Amino acid sequence: MIRSPLTLALLSLALAACSPVDPQQAVSSALTDGVLLPAYSSWAEANGQLAQSGQAFCADGQTLSDARQAFLAAQSAWAGLQPLQIGPLAEGNRAWQVQFWPDKKNLVARQVQALLKSKPALTPADLDKASVVVQGLTAYEYLVYDPTIDLANAEQKARYCPLLVAIGQHQRALAADVLERWQAKDGMAAQLQGFPNQRYAEAAEAVAELLRTQVSALDGLKKKLGTPLGRQSKGQPQPYQAEAWRSQASLANLAAGLASAERIWRGAEQDGIQALLGSERNELKERIDAAYSDTRQRLAALQRPLGELLGDQAGRGELNALYDSLNALHRLHETELANSLGIQMGFNAHDGD
Amino acid sequence: MIRMPLASASLLAIAISLAGCGEDKAPVSQTPAPAASSASAPVAVASQIDEAAGKAVVSHYADLALAVFSDAASTGKALQGAIDALLANPTDATLQAAREAWLAARVPYMQSEVFRFGNAVVDDWEGQLNAWPLDEGLIDYVAADYQHALGNPGATANIIANTELQVGEDKLDVTTITPQLLASLNELGGSEANVATGYHAIEFMLWGQDLNGSNPGAGARPATDFVVGEGATGGNNERRRAFLKAAGELLVSDLDAMVVQWQAGNADNYRASLQAESAENGLRKMLFGMGSLSLGELAGERMKVALEANSTEDEHDCFSDNTHNSHFYNGKGIRNVYLGEYQKVDGTTLTGPSLSSLVAKVGAAADSALQADLAATEAKLQALVASAANGQHFDQLIGADNAAGQQIVRDAIAALVKQTGAIEQAAGKLNIGDLNPDTADHTF
Numbered sequence: 001m002i003r004s005p006l007t008l009a010l011l012s013l014a015l016a017a018c019s020p021v022d023p024q025q026a027v028s029s030a031l032t033d034g035v036l037l038p039a040y041s042s043w044a045e046a047n048g049q050l051a052q053s054g055q056a057f058c059a060d061g062q063t064l065s066d067a068r069q070a071f072l073a074a075q076s077a078w079a080g081l082q083p084l085q086i087g088p089l090a091e092g093n094r095a096w097q098v099q100f101w102p103d104k105k106n107l108v109a110r111q112v113q114a115l116l117k118s119k120p121a122l123t124p125a126d127l128d129k130a131s132v133v134v135q136g137l138t139a140y141e142y143l144v145y146d147p148t149i150d151l152a153n154a155e156q157k158a159r160y161c162p163l164l165v166a167i168g169q170h171q172r173a174l175a176a177d178v179l180e181r182w183q184a185k186d187g188m189a190a191q192l193q194g195f196p197n198q199r200y201a202e203a204a205e206a207v208a209e210l211l212r213t214q215v216s217a218l219d220g221l222k223k224k225l226g227t228p229l230g231r232q233s234k235g236q237p238q239p240y241q242a243e244a245w246r247s248q249a250s251l252a253n254l255a256a257g258l259a260s261a262e263r264i265w266r267g268a269e270q271d272g273i274q275a276l277l278g279s280e281r282n283e284l285k286e287r288i289d290a291a292y293s294d295t296r297q298r299l300a301a302l303q304r305p306l307g308e309l310l311g312d313q314a315g316r317g318e319l320n321a322l323y324d325s326l327n328a329l330h331r332l333h334e335t336e337l338a339n340s341l342g343i344q345m346g347f348n349a350h351d352g353d
Numbered sequence: 354m355i356r357m358p359l360a361s362a363s364l365l366a367i368a369i370s371l372a373g374c375g376e377d378k379a380p381v382s383q384t385p386a387p388a389a390s391s392a393s394a395p396v397a398v399a400s401q402i403d404e405a406a407g408k409a410v411v412s413h414y415a416d417l418a419l420a421v422f423s424d425a426a427s428t429g430k431a432l433q434g435a436i437d438a439l440l441a442n443p444t445d446a447t448l449q450a451a452r453e454a455w456l457a458a459r460v461p462y463m464q465s466e467v468f469r470f471g472n473a474v475v476d477d478w479e480g481q482l483n484a485w486p487l488d489e490g491l492i493d494y495v496a497a498d499y500q501h502a503l504g505n506p507g508a509t510a511n512i513i514a515n516t517e518l519q520v521g522e523d524k525l526d527v528t529t530i531t532p533q534l535l536a537s538l539n540e541l542g543g544s545e546a547n548v549a550t551g552y553h554a555i556e557f558m559l560w561g562q563d564l565n566g567s568n569p570g571a572g573a574r575p576a577t578d579f580v581v582g583e584g585a586t587g588g589n590n591e592r593r594r595a596f597l598k599a600a601g602e603l604l605v606s607d608l609d610a611m612v613v614q615w616q617a618g619n620a621d622n623y624r625a626s627l628q629a630e631s632a633e634n635g636l637r638k639m640l641f642g643m644g645s646l647s648l649g650e651l652a653g654e655r656m657k658v659a660l661e662a663n664s665t666e667d668e669h670d671c672f673s674d675n676t677h678n679s680h681f682y683n684g685k686g687i688r689n690v691y692l693g694e695y696q697k698v699d700g701t702t703l704t705g706p707s708l709s710s711l712v713a714k715v716g717a718a719a720d721s722a723l724q725a726d727l728a729a730t731e732a733k734l735q736a737l738v739a740s741a742a743n744g745q746h747f748d749q750l751i752g753a754d755n756a757a758g759q760q761i762v763r764d765a766i767a768a769l770v771k772q773t774g775a776i777e778q779a780a781g782k783l784n785i786g787d788l789n790p791d792t793a794d795h796t797f
Contacts, residue, residue: 090796096661104546105486105666106503114566130753131663236543240504344787 024203027275032192034268036084040179046077047175054168058161064151068144075137079253083217083261087188088181096132101243107133108142127166140167145246208343214264218330221257225323237310250306255299262292291329298322402783407632413705414639415624417695418468419615424461424698426608432458433601440594443579452559463682467690470645471638474614474623487548489557505544513592530595532603550603558597560672567752571674640780643687644773644790651683652769653795660762663753676747677737684734688727716782723779726772733765770797
């Protein structure tokens with residue numbers, strides 16, 4: 001028997017807060033189940049396979065080509081997480097442990113060589129204490145793709161394998177830990193689905209952070225394209241400043257990131273951010289749909305790797321057109337979409353390019 | 354999981370992509386209502402800022418800038434004098450004197466960097482003075498294991514050894530080394546690692562490469578690298594001498610030009626346009642500069658990258674091992690702006706209407722919290738200085754095996770991050786919302 005009117009009032013408030021009709025909560029919850037959790041699971045799985053592949057390759061049970069495939073799968077899963085980098089992966093320097101980019105001074109080469117010189121019999125425990133530069137995919141890519149390393153040579157293979165195996169294990173453990181932080185009771189997924197919680201006072205805060213993360217990643221995609229295009233360096237192409245130039249996966253990574261950003265917009269079942277726009281905003285919705293489609297098609301139409309496209313006028317023209325398309329997509333989110341939803345983006349540190 | 358304070362949540366909002374290592378950001382234009390958020394900005398609330406009091410604070414801020422840049426210019430001239438003395442008679446003693454003059458010149462300059470963010474006139478100018486990290490092989494001889502930016506066509510151009518540079522498809526005539534020539538070589542071939550001017554190019558001339566990695570020791574260029582004739586080392590010494598002289602001249606003329614921008618009573622300079630703006634705009638620039646230097650630049654680019662990557666390549670004053678002082682005086686500069694104080698090179702202290710007093714009027718608690726954070730940060734940065742005095746410099750602290758050293762750096766970063774939150778809170782008290790200091794893409 002509840003006698004206090006205040007308690008009753010609080011209780012009804014609490015019940016109202018839990019009501020499933022809150023559209024913000026519906027979107028945050030649907031994106032968590034339909035987009036975020038599946039992406040984090042795939043990433044953890046790809047890293048499990050990367051660890052296995054490294055071990056198999058080093059035990060001569062797998063070809064270099066297989067090892068590269070496993071790497072590309074892990075790298076692609078990682079690239080797809082960029083617009084979803086909210087919560088555990090955005091904290092505690094975990095992202096740097098997966099990838100160190102931009103690597104302007106080729107630290108990866110210098111540090112891999114220095115590490116193996118000081119610890120020829122490297123153990124996974126040694127790697128856990130080493131620089132973030134050598135712990136992740138950037139170093140793995142260097143090992144399996146750099147032209148100065150020949151893993152077909154038995155001597156070199158013996159030299160680099162301890163590091164290859166250790167990176168695979170480090171990534172597997174890291175990804176499993178992040179996934180656990182998502183799935184745990186009161187973990188990240190729960191915090192995006194039930195409010196209030198320790199992280200968000202209400203669903204609107206969660207939606208705002210999801211949108212900011214996605215918009216920031218769209219800006220990051222511009223940077224990943226604009227840097228090698230030389231948009232910040234007097235228009236002179238800088239092919240080695242591209243992400244994943246060694247594995248020639250720069251454009252594939254962009255595509256993976258773009259696809260995830262679009263999933264945040266659409267949702268797995270049309271229940272993403274776009275569901276928050278009322279029918280009176282159909283025109284904006286259509287423009288954003290069209291912008292995604294334009295960027296996606298331009299990217300898909302590129303027939304050559306980034307490094308080659310940067311090498312001639314026609315290629316640079318195509319890349320600049322892609323950049324402009326990406327920029328239009330980013331601006332639509334940052335300004336009109338954010339304004340329509342009443343979400344503050346602030347201005348961005350990279351405005352003006 | 355602890356719930357994030359609002360301040361850091363708003364910083365995280367724009368800080369998701371991976372960190373970069375560059376020094377030059379697109380200039381940030383500071384307007385009270387950025388286009389990106391104007392439509393959804395909250396309904397305007399009556400400003401809590403008394404316009405006259407606010408303007409007095411902004412005017413004193415310009416006085417501080419004038420004093421700091423004037424000291425940077427005078428210590429720059431002293432450096433130039435020491436360079437002339439070194440070139441007139443290259444000995445260990447004159448080289449040491451030139452190094453000491455360089456170290457002294459860094460003290461005011463590093464305190465000037467808080468003026469960089471938010472004031473485009475400084476940000477657009479500073480690349481020629483303080484760009485880093487640089488591919489020093491552009492300038493002079495380097496060790497065999499020298500590492501540079503991949504694909505930098507100028508990374509081993511060696512201006513001192515060559516009268517003609519081949520950069521990509523272009524040939525450049527560099528026969529006569531002048532200040533103008535050096536300025537034109539900056540960012541050669543589009544690579545921002547090509548730095549031929551400023552403090553760090555001069556630092557490389559005076560110290561040479563630091564080949565000790567995370568072990569003790571700085572660069573050790575011999576004075577004989579500047580000797581012509583008997584006993585000369587290094588080779589091409591006439592050109593090395595010309596390079597050092599030209600770099601020194603350019604530094605002094607650049608510093609003098611910035612002093613002019615901050616002088617009162619000049620209708621055409623930057624100060625005039627700053628003071629013509631609303632007080633709110635000026636205060637926003639001050640707070641934005643404090644926050645951006647605290648967070649993105651000092652905590653992020655200059656400390657976190659070097660720490661997490663254990664990278665001496667990303668150390669700020671890497672040739673001279675003076676990084677601890679540079680960081681300390683960066684922090685001091687932030688505190689100066691808030692307190693409206695600056696201790697000049699001549700020992701006197703300039704004081705006047707401060708941001709602190711303005712904040713205290715509307716939020717005493719926010720003011721004392723920020724004052725406490727600024728003092729705490731200074732103590733943490735002082736720990737870097739103390740460590741250097743005890744023989745452990747910044748490049749040793751960031752060594753992969755130096756857990757205790759890393760903790761000293763980590764503590765300083767944490768203090769800077771906390772202080773940035775307090776800066777945002779103080780800004781909020783003045784109704785300056787959405788400060789969004791530049792994070793340089795770092796998350797903390």
